[in-house]
Amino acid sequence: MRPFSPLSRKPLLAIAFVAIFYILYNVASHPRVTKTMQPTAYYNNYDEQVCLPQRQLKMNPPRTKAKAAFVILVRNKEQEDIAETIVNLEDKFNKNFRYPYVFLNNEPFTEEFKHAMQRASPGADMQFGLVPVQHWGYPSFVNQSYAKDCRDQMEADQVFYGGMESYHHMCRYQSGFFFRHPLLDKYDYYWRVEPGVKFFCDITYDPFLYMQKYGKKYGFVVTLLELRDTIPTLWETVLQYARSRHINVDKPGQLFPYFRDESTGDYNLCHFWSNFEIASLDLWRSPQYRDFFNYLDSTGKFFYERWGDAPVHSIAAGLFLDTNEIHYFEDIGYQHDLYRHCPSKESGLGCRCECPEGTTKDSIDHDQNWDTCLPRWRQWVKKSEADRKKALSWKYSW
């Protein structure tokens, strides 16, 4: 063995210096961590609700990615609105995360449309898919002249979009088919985006990885009341289905009762607004969900009534998921049409939000709107967490 000479200490000193600089650097560049950050032992720059400086993200882009993509069902004529949304989404999130886009349409996308998308996010990975005809037309068991009578009646009754034939196909497609498109085969999660929606806050962590890490299957930003006259018989159909498949809708932890009016047993009309969704594709690919969709579809009421994909997704999540598999993306500032959600000041959530406040001529704070289900959601989550703790302590006292 070599004797320990002063000379051989030099590398040691150098290592010590490097270590000290490394620690100092990390302390100095430590990001602001929001108050409600999940209590885990560590954080990194993509896994938690952190608010990193853009500069830091740019210098140190995320190294891990989920198998995920944006999914956008859109018409050629909505080109401008969707381009605007993509510019906004890239700016707030995706320029750092580089997730691919999958565009879907029941008609072929025009070259002009594709070029406009590429211009909106130069260099982004974009795929343009055609919806297969058997996923958009009428199934054989639907009586098309009766469907037309129903639409005329809905039109007369002013059922929202009830008279619009394409809207029925869209809702059915989003309920039962989008996740079967081959362009989505290689992904585990999707983020649904629609033309014209806006994002107000920087998103400097990866919501897909968040879902993956915490075992979340469905994420939303707005929960609200559905229009009753679009789904007159949806709830009874769901109950019939649950009975026929012997599904216990009241298992401990289950989401289903969130959607049930306890006094009447009827649908309370709460659902998650599906124009924003970050969710697991496997949730919809599962045999149980397909069976559920086929059951609903066989009634023809995507056409005879105007069942929306939002209540269908939500109630299915109720049947097949536990409450703690749902994630409320409270930190994401978002607007669709006039309705906006922004993280409140008290929550401490949201990263550099540029949110309008109160009610303006082109946006409404939906969390304060009459038809929000947010208070019910918060109560529901509190209750199910309490129940879970109680169940756990029971288990341990045995």
Ligand SMILES: Nc1nc2c(ncn2[C@@H]2O[C@H](COP(=O)(O)OP(=O)(O)OP(=O)(O)O)[C@@H](O)[C@H]2O)c(=O)[nH]1
């Ligand atoms: N390709 C295609 N996409 C459609 C069609 N109808 C609707 N979509 C898309 O489906 C999504 C929902 O349709 P919207 O018309 O925005 O319906 P909505 O969001 O319920 O209602 P508003 O936005 O309030 O009009 C959007 O992404 C549309 O671009 C259609 O006939 N073909």
Ligand SMILES: *[C@@H]1O[C@H](CO)[C@@H](O)[C@H](O)[C@H]1NC(C)=O
């Ligand atoms: C289809 O619906 C129409 C009512 O619009 C009805 O007259 C017709 O008998 C129905 N056809 C079948 C095969 O049930």
Ligand SMILES: [Mg+2]
């Ligand atoms: Mg829309």
